[in-house]
Amino acid sequence: MDGAEEWKPSFKFKAADQEHEIPEFARGWVTKDNEKQVVELFQKAYGLDQVKGKLTETSNKYMGLQQALTGVIGLRDKDLGKFFEKVGVTKETLAKWIHSQAALEQMSPDERAVYNKNRELEEEREGLSAALETLRSEFETTAVHARTQELDTVLSRPEVQALAAEYNQRIGDENGFRNLVIRHGRTEAVLSQGERDLSAAEAVMEVMQLLGHKPGQQSTPVSSPASTAAPKPAVIKAPAPAVLPKVPTGTASQTGNAVRRLSDLRERAKAASAQG
Incomplete structure (x- = not known):
């Protein structure tokens, strides 16, 4: 041994921002001299999948753009029939438009002013209709x-x-x-x-x-099956207060005089007992 570090192959590589490893069947190809070339070969191979996907996506976009431009190409080549067909304008619609334009050219200045005013009103009506629809929404x-x-x-x-x-x-x-x-x-x-x-x-x-509920009726709360209702405490009613008999106060006494002596009070008591 001359002290040189022993070479060990590395089978890891990165492609399309992802980590990969050289497959088992190809690892025997790697030597100290060709390690770099083998790794680059697999990097390119694994990167082709991403490139292929982008190529397919770009191709589809190109085909769609080409179809959209077919009508414009027809307009460039002065093939108006192909142009109007691609943009969805029928011959009947085109004939009506040509007729209206010819009639417009034959209008007097006053008639043209009325026509332009009507067009402005129609555009304003369409704008108001769109605004109304937005407000309704x-x-x-x-x-x-x-x-x-x-x-x-x-x-x-x-x-x-x-x-x-x-x-x-x-x-x-x-x-x-x-x-x-x-x-x-x-x-x-x-x-x-x-x-x-x-x-x-x-x-x-x-x-x-x-559901059978009547106004003012208290709904029965739903209790869980595990819960048990606590017994209601007994309500002890207080005894009704004694009501004293009402002694007439508006009648005049037998003597007709105010109570001034003890004898007068006794006379009043006797009179009350006789009436009770």
Whole structure:
């Protein structure tokens, strides 16, 4: 041994930003002299897959672009028939347009002004129609959001929560009562052809009544099977206070005079006993 470091082949290489290893069947090809060339060979081979994918993608884009440009090429070659066919303009549409343009050329200045004004009004109408459609869409979105919040508020009421929890547990769906209310509201709107647009509170109340709940009735809370009801403490009623008989105060005394002496008080007591 001359002290030189012993050579060990490395079968790892990187291709397309991924780590790979030379397959087992080819590792016997690697020597100290050709290691670099063998690694480069496998790097190129493994990199071809990524290049092939990009080539296929580019080819598909090119084919689509070529098809899109066919009409433009026909226009360049003054083949108007091919151009209008590619852009989807029929001969009938083209004939109407040519006729309208010919008629426009024959118009007087006043007629042309009226024509241009009508076109401006039509374009303005189309713009307003598009804006109205946008507003309608925004309004519907806002209305749905508001109705959802209204329904959430009604469902949060204690008397509704108790019945909803009982119903959800019975059918095994935590949103069962909510979905039932929504379906009921939609069904009423369809059956009435839009005349009955129930509010969230109305829909919830009607569903509760359909489930047998009466207004003012307390729903029975759902208890877990493992829980046991605690006994209610006995209520001890306090004895009713004694009611003293009412002594008439508005009548005049037998003597007609105010109580001034002990004898007067005794006379008053006798009179009260006689009346009682």
